[in-house]
Amino acid sequence: xxxxxxxxQERCDAILAAAxxxxxxxxxxxxxxxxxxxxxxxxxxxxxxxxxxxxxLLQALLAVLLDGTLDALTDPGLAALxxxxxxxxxxxxxxxxxxxxxAGVELLFAFYFSRRDDLFRDPIEASFGRYLEAFLPVCxxxxxxxxxxxxxxxxxxGDDLAxxxxxxxxxxxxxxxxxxxxxxxxxxxATIRALRLPAA
Numbered sequence: 001x002x003x004x005x006x007x008x009q010e011r012c013d014a015i016l017a018a019a020x021x022x023x024x025x026x027x028x029x030x031x032x033x034x035x036x037x038x039x040x041x042x043x044x045x046x047x048x049x050x051x052x053x054x055x056x057l058l059q060a061l062l063a064v065l066l067d068g069t070l071d072a073l074t075d076p077g078l079a080a081l082x083x084x085x086x087x088x089x090x091x092x093x094x095x096x097x098x099x100x101x102x103a104g105v106e107l108l109f110a111f112y113f114s115r116r117d118d119l120f121r122d123p124i125e126a127s128f129g130r131y132l133e134a135f136l137p138v139c140x141x142x143x144x145x146x147x148x149x150x151x152x153x154x155x156x157x158g159d160d161l162a163x164x165x166x167x168x169x170x171x172x173x174x175x176x177x178x179x180x181x182x183x184x185x186x187x188x189x190a191t192i193r194a195l196r197l198p199a200a
Contacts, residue, residue, distance in 0.1 A: 023110070027110065078138075168191065
């Protein structure tokens with residue numbers, strides 16, 4: 001297939017963009033070198049040249065999906081906020097991203113549930129682990145600032161708070177796929193606020 005010769009990175013980006021659109025429209029099984037090449041306006045040989053195989057192409061596509069996962073959670077501007085405000089901001093931004101990028105979230109779930117081999121599961125599991133780790137410091141700060149030892153009973157620990165926050169966000173991701181308009185950030189934030197101990 002003819003056409004202008006693109007720099008290598010632009011060609012890779014075009015291939016991945018085409019693969020992404022095909023996967024969104026027709027599912028991961030529809031991502032073939034021929035279809036991707038046609039959509040990207042290049043030859044199938046160039047798809048194989050850059051990604052070696054269908055699995056190589058799908059791995060690269062998965063990496064793109066996972067790449068921006070922690071961006072909002074590691075924003076340097078968050079450091080200036082008090083712990084509870086920082087946690088609320090992080091949760092709010094994540095919920096907004098779920099709604100805005102619900103198609104990509106659905107594709108990530110497709111990878112997780114349809115591509116069960118370690119080639120795909122391991123990077124997803126590692127990303128989930130990093131996601132939880134991104135919430136741990138602020139949740140520990142919130143739990144530490146919320147009460148004093150021996151005070152209000154068995155308070156929620158920072159680790160349990162982080163696990164709960166991440167579980168709520170994961171649940172919201174399913175809701176964002178089913179019905180993006182029904183994801184109500186304020187309701188979920190109110191649930192998280194209910195876990196907060198009274199200030200010391």
